[in-house]
Amino acid sequence: MLPQEVLVVPLFIMMNQLGLVDSYVALIIPFAFTAFGTFLLRQFFLTIPIEYEEAAIIDGASRFRTLWSVLLPQLAAPISVLGVFSFVGYYNSYLWPLIIINSQELATVPLGLSMFTGEHGTQWSLMMAASTIAIIPSLIIVAVLQRQLIKGVALGGFGGR
Structure with missing residues (x-):
């Protein structure tokens, strides 16, 4: 429920104590399970009849x-809607990777894209080309999961027991 900016300092301290700074684990784990996902899935669980x-x-x-055989299917x-929303949201995240990643090899x-801006100006042509290429994974995921996304949005997550 708190914005990412509020959580950055405590999360960094925790990742530093665990020795996970400058790793993919530190990028993924802190924001993999969010309140948004919890509430979204809760609403969908409420639409399933208790019978x-x-x-x-x-x-x-x-x-x-x-849970495994009846509800999850x-x-x-x-x-899939939650997965796409989370992927797109964190694929475009700038603040947390900026703080937790120190090496260029692990840069998101x-x-x-920010490396195209320097003290001598911005290389706009290269930045726009790289931005266009960076959109491709999101487009592929949306195209592959299009049917599930439409179904998930149509369900709406409204209901109750």
């Missing part, structure tokens, strides 16, 4: 088996 759970429990399924669209796309 599915009751039937699975009557058939002898455990809580984990009910119905949530393929919402999970936004950090790489």
